Amino acid sequence: MALTHMINGPIVPTGRKPYSFGSGRPPVSPLIVSWWFFAVSVGAFLLHYLIGDSLPLVTRILAVMSLVTCGLAWLLAQALFRNMDDPNAQFRRSGSIALVAVLFAITLGLSVTPSLSGTPTRTYFVILQSLIGSAVLFMTLLEAFDKLTQFNADERRFRVKFAVAYAAILGCSFVVQIPEFVPLQAGTQASLAFIALVGAGFAVRYRLRHPLVEQETSAEQETGIEPKVVVVENDPALAKRIEELLRSDTLFLNPDVRLSDLARRLREPNYRVSRCITHDLDYRNFNHMMNVHRIAAVKACFGDRGNDHLPILSIAMDCGFGSIGPFNRAFKTQTGQTPSAYRRNAQSGP
Helix, strand or coil, rough: CCCCEEECCEEECCCCCCCCCCCCCCCCCCHHHHHHHHHHHHHHHHHHHHHCCHHHHHHHHHHHHHHCCHHHHHHHHHHCCCCCCCHHHHHHHHHHHHHHHHHHHHHHHHHHCCCHHHCCHHHHHHHHHHHHHHHHHHHHHHHHCCHHHHHHHHHHHHHHHHHHHHHHHHHHHHHHHHHHHHHHHHHHHHHHHHHHHHHHHCCCCCCHCCCCCCCCCHHHHHCCCCCCCCCCCCCCHHHHHHHHHHHHHHHHHHCCCCHHHHHHHHEEEEEHHHHHHHCCCCCCHHHHHHHHHHHHHHHHCCCCCHHHCCHHHHHHCCCCCHHHHHHHHHHHHHHHCCHHHHHHHHHHCC
């Protein structure tokens, strides 16, 4: 929870800095990191194809750089289709990175020990490499379908298009392994790699312009019981309780707060609280409501000259944002300005 205090109403940041950046720069999102690793790996593969064996040392380096492109594609798919602010997603990603690292080590070991061909140990590692590689290829496809029904139509279409394109590329790469197509194998794989690179670039661009936002989980999904009341009615009393609780306890300062936490505090069913948020309070969803309150707190801090020495990231995280990417997007969506531009205007005002 953010280390803040309420003093006569306004929020006063404590200057908490969860990361040390050295130069003061904000952390780079997992999506951007994954994209660059994938792009460099595919680029190395394409360059290796273009230069052939004319430069042996460079060729070996490029070959190493492109060993686990499939694993990097999996990590990129995770960053595209999972909320990386979710602790569960972060834990899963750590395991995925470890598995990709193991695949890289095995593949590198096999590539530098051709003299051991046919030995039992090498055969064991070849089988292990094949199993891990196949699992990674399959998991990349599954990432697009994670929680598919919890998103709007545009997001579902984006995920399905990604899955279809990925499956088509994967299918073509398997077809060229057939002996009759061996003469076309190198050129076809290079073409598929280029298509994958361009397609991944468009996918990353789409995600940056359309941040991942899950729809609130319904009562049917969370409890398996359909609520008896299906007619949406105004509930001003509950709406008032929600607003009072947000003001008094500042739940929005906790970056990990969920709809279920709010419902538990109110002693109300999740579906009723969610319906009140979208119907009575007129927010898009629970996350939207939290971000509106968080941004209001950030703007109040920007207007306080006593906070001029605090970095924007520190203020944002003290006000309940878990990372810089979602904060920047939410702030610009709500205010029409970047946080730095808004802060400059606030500081230059009377």
